[in-house]
Amino acid sequence: MIAMKLFASKLPQALWLLLLQLWLIPGLSGCSSAPPEPPEGFELNWQGQTVPGEVFLIPTAPQSLAYRLEAIDQATEFIDITYFTWNHDVSGIYVYHALLQAAQRGVKVRVLLDDLLVFNDRWLKDLDQHPNMDIRIFNPFDVRHTGWFTRAFNFQFRKKALNHRMHQKYFNVDGELLIIGGRNIGDDYFGLSDSANFFDLDLLVRGESLRQFEANFELFWRHEESVPVDQVLSGEPSEQQSLFLEDFQEMKDEHPDVVRAIAEVRAALPEPDYISALVTPAFDDMEKFEDSLPYFRRRIEQFLLTYPTQHKELLISTPYMIPNGDEFTATQAFLENGADVILLTNSAASNDSGFVAAYYDKYRKPLLEMGVDIYEYDSEAVHPPYLHQATTYYHNKAFVIDDWLSYIGSSNFDPRSDHLNFEMGMMIESQEFAEALSEYLLLSQLDNFWHVTLDEEGNPQWEKGQVIEHTNPRTAPIRALPAWFYRLFNIQHDI
Template identity: 40%
Template sequence: MYFSRFHALMALAFSILVTGCASPYPHVEEDFQTDWQSQEYNAQVHLLPSAPEALARRIHLVRHAQHNIDLTYFSWDKDTVGLMLVDELVKAADRGVQVRIVLDDLLVFNEKWLAEADQNDNIQIKLFNPFGSRKMGWLGRAPNFMRHQQTLDHRLHEKYFNVDHHTMILGGRNIGDAYFGYSDSANFFDMDTLFKGDIITPFTDNYQALWDSEHVQPISTQIKVKMGAQYKTLTKALNKTKRKHPGVVMDIENNIRRLKPLDMIDVVATPVFDSLDKLNDQQPYFRSRAENTIKTELETAKQVTISTPYIVPSQKKFDVIEQLTEQGTEVSLFTNSSASNDSLFIPAYYKQHRQTLLDMGVDIHEYRDQAVNEDHFFHVDTYYHNKTLIVDDKLTYIGSSNFDPRSDFLNVEFGVFIQSEAFAKDVHHYLTKQQSTLYWYVTRDDQGKTTWESNAEMHSKDPNYGSWHKVPDWIFKKMDGEFEL
């Protein structure tokens, strides 16, 4: 397993083991951000209906870009998808398009292939909150993290794709084979939405503020490459992956050719942004602003669907879920099962949280570790990565936040609330169209024992989560590190 989240948590685990203590939750005033004012915008939206189309739309947009392309991602893998997209950006830059990329630095080591692209006069790449170590992998970074944990714990988790300030893609996907169904090892079940209209303006402003901030540094100051290298490392890696995966390359090109005109839905959208002040005070700007934005809708909700890959409480409590169930709201949760979770740590805590949520009356749907997504090129192990919220089938959240402690207090996040019954219907269908084969339905039997059911299959123990997990789970729980997850 090679996923970015996995590697990030491996680094985190090493650091926690070395420091031997968990970070405390910061104090948050009860009225924090209650005076923050949200603003509505007109927009047109299109839920990208499959993983291959999510990539095909991106490449198609790059190939037809005329003026500028702005991108932000938590991770960008050096694989077929990652290399092909960088190559497309280089070609766009060669014809005069101004390209700007901001990447979180957690998974960027000595990436010369990216630094070479930055040498193009029309491409600028910046790294968010860069580490002081580039070599020796995690062994080099762990001491760096230990010395500067309070600063380096903050990561940029936004996923943003803006072409010509005309078309924008937001969602849960980073850039890499695994996010578009093209990994022959394991893939993520994820979701993206394409936007047009006035909603793009506040996201453009948010990007510019990030670009101008002290928290991003040019990649050229961090990774050195020979001047005039003419993309030597990038070209070599791209040619190698094309030879190794010709079927993937062909499928990507075929999906681009098969793209149809977009069927857009007119909506009213409300963006919510984090604050870079979080890097100094660890306050939950995004979550507080988001909850205040939809406070009325939550208080009157009859049914809420919550989708998150990592179900982790803040300060040991599921405050919003508890509020909803106590007022009689029907709550459905879609998340990873213990076996499908790409995090090593969350399953250690989730066993207890599952019981708490069942006690509240939450309907739990856990993603199967061997679920087969119809749109994936390779049918291998899959992990749940969708992040959304649907309130009364008319208000939908799309964004980067998992609504977990790391998203609340450490990561920089953003999202948008969309008012539209038609769009909510599309999102609900996307999550549930393969419900009987993708998820376990988790309930309690007449004796109060937890059961997992999918089609005619039923289990009384955590499916495919063996006894060998007991020891590592015990170790991870002793770390008491949920604040970091």
Template identity: 40%
Template sequence: MTLFKLNQHNSIWALLCGILLLSGCATPNPSVPDDFEANFQKRDYQAKAYIIPRANEAFAHRIELVRQAKSSIDMTYFSWNGDTLGLSLLNEISKAADRGVKVRLTLDDLLVFNDKWLADIDKHPNVQIRIFNPFNSRKMGWAGRAFDFQIHQQKLDNRLHEKYFNIDHQYMILGGRNIGDEYFGYSKAANFYDLDVLFSGDVIAPFAVNYERQWHSEHLVPIAELIHVKKDINDTRYFKKAFNKATKKHAEIIADIEHTINTMPAAQWIDVTVSPVFDSLKKMENRLPYFRQRAEIAIQDELANAKEAVISTPYIVPTDGDFSVISKLTKQGAKVQLVTNSSASNDSLFIPAYYEEHRKTLLDMGVDIFEYKDTAKNDDHFYHGDTYYHNKTIILDSRVSYVGSSNFDPRSDFINVEFGLFVHSAAFAEKLHHYLFAQQSSLYWQVSKNAEGEIEWQSQQEVLKSNPNYGSWHKLPDWVFRKMDGESEL
């Protein structure tokens, strides 16, 4: 998710606030020392992994795991919506807390305003909610956030982008999904095509250590210090009102979730070796690319010898104008496939303006591009509205795969706090490739240059010479956005 996501219900206001935010954001990336992170050494762990094959099952597994929890639930998310799924999962978490399960939830503050329904849950004696790098403005909506950001950009720019779900230190879900209807195919307006992987085994331990490090850092503030509700732990009026309204209005969603829990197949585990990579909270001070550098070191041998690479990211943005990893791969003769959003399907306000130029560069480098259609209909979504691509993964030579929170952009490299892991398994890579491409003809445009050097978009027998559903009316705003020179913040 980018910092500047389009608000579907207030698009004009979101655009104005995004411009105000971006206008103060032309912060150059810092110079990276030649020996930066030279002492980093990867560690391998054993695990079992299961790629959750359907969006509804990704949510159903979370509910099922919470219902089975015996001692602890630790979670980190960039966003947690107060919609049907967000409130339903909180309700299950509250029930687990009633059973004595200790619950901790870390949330980034960008999309947390004065959400009293969330603060209500924090009052439970077995629940603690902390907010990462909070804004000063809480009750003035995006207008307050935009002006707050203008004044305190250096402090507020860093966001926590991890997505982490740990039950009893026995099971862990990693991937690209936040918590909300649109991440699991249950939004009537728009949904994300995304990925979650369920893990068990030794690899959970280092993620738990990373969580503890963050939980006790100065960057997390208890939600009770930010959002004030009555102290009576039995008075959860805001949560109850929101939950009852959502579940009554969307009873069909609740019924489908329960049906999915009762009918989804058992996990088909794959034995894997994994190499986790974590960011450093020092990034909050110096903006250096700890995660990116550590990730490249972790797979430096695989990158140096790669013959094939699949790079999947919702936002493809170069660092200082250079696609360094892709350039390295293509120069050594590797076949590179890029799977990303089309300009029309992108949920970002600004990235398409830059991608319109970068598409040509990538094609000239020999990259095979697959762009997600803005008309795509994923067969595992309960509702079908607009769709956006949100998968974040890499597959090298059908043997090594990446699962995590990081996008392929400067914001993930230099600003956001990220994590992920590399999975060493041909069987896992095969399952992941199938997950991405099983619906290729219905989900993607294959983009290439013809003999005349013109860009073409092809899907089955259909060939287009112009950008699908992204017409000339975008040229002026795209030109304006590029002139704002805020690509380092995307």
């Protein structure tokens, strides 16, 4: 049982970033826009398709990149990919280059990218010219130049449509191997960034559940908002991907330490040790585009309502702990049953969203008073497999119930995930896997968390080793000012 085992930048720059973030958030006309109320009986008839499968939790961030590259190199028929972000760094170009090589030997490659962080990317134009590579942009903005300034205005005029983003992470090779989880593509997701990294997770999946994931991919791939990249980006591609290949060589020359680390991990990559389990995929509905209703969340809840658990232990892992109107209903139900409830989330210092950190500050003490056992991730966490020990953010999206039923997926189960983003995930029935996931998230990482409890006066305190703090660890007192400013707008349902 788990319970038993157990402001730095220049001011003008910071102000500009703050104003830009505020401009990009809907509902800032004075109060929060409450999410739409689902109709009576919403999704009560949804039934997941539970099938046998094999799952493997990838042990380290560098190995997550290595397994992707190995899978691409072994592909013979097709590769289908969906991601929210894909960075312009060593990892990003390495995966693109591997895909180009696969296309050159006849593999059909399809890539669907959300448009939030895509501007006028010449890599995409170059790669899309290959006859075996097809790249599409999901829900594209109308502007591509001058960066965030004009895009922010575009967002405000079309926010009802543009606020819906593709947040799914999907990597399917030949219909034989699937990678899902919370990671996007970039050095910071694979422990290779020298400035900041994410502590995240990925799952290898084999078996008939891949047919369900493929059907979901086809729905989004053929949707009218999935637009061919040559209709979105301006400019002409280079001949035979010459600009892309030139960038690839320059990136390798400029970052020999990262190139060497990638090669070393691949050379020592073990065969996956799969665990047999019953698995139930779940996906958002395309109707979310029109009605912004929480299809994915309700489908997971419906599965849990009909699943025979004892409700004795709940481990929740989310980077963004923001209640969604119903406050702590689900957590309270476990606690009333006498369950041990453990929450893993970001500390104020490790949170990559100032808005979320500000609102979570309001809920920490009520959660502790309810009896939730809270562990907050340390921004100076150490992960030996990472190439660089830099500032680290917590990004795992998972839960474990009664050491048997697990969830892994893209959803943070926050207001944005519920009502605006398109999400996917998988329920996994296996004691062996549940224990492996609990070990990965917490039991092997205790030194990387602050344990938060109530002191003698009933106020939160943070303990890590011999250190005890009575305010948010590793944060400057000035942080209280922007946190107060964020809360002033009452926008927790829109972040």
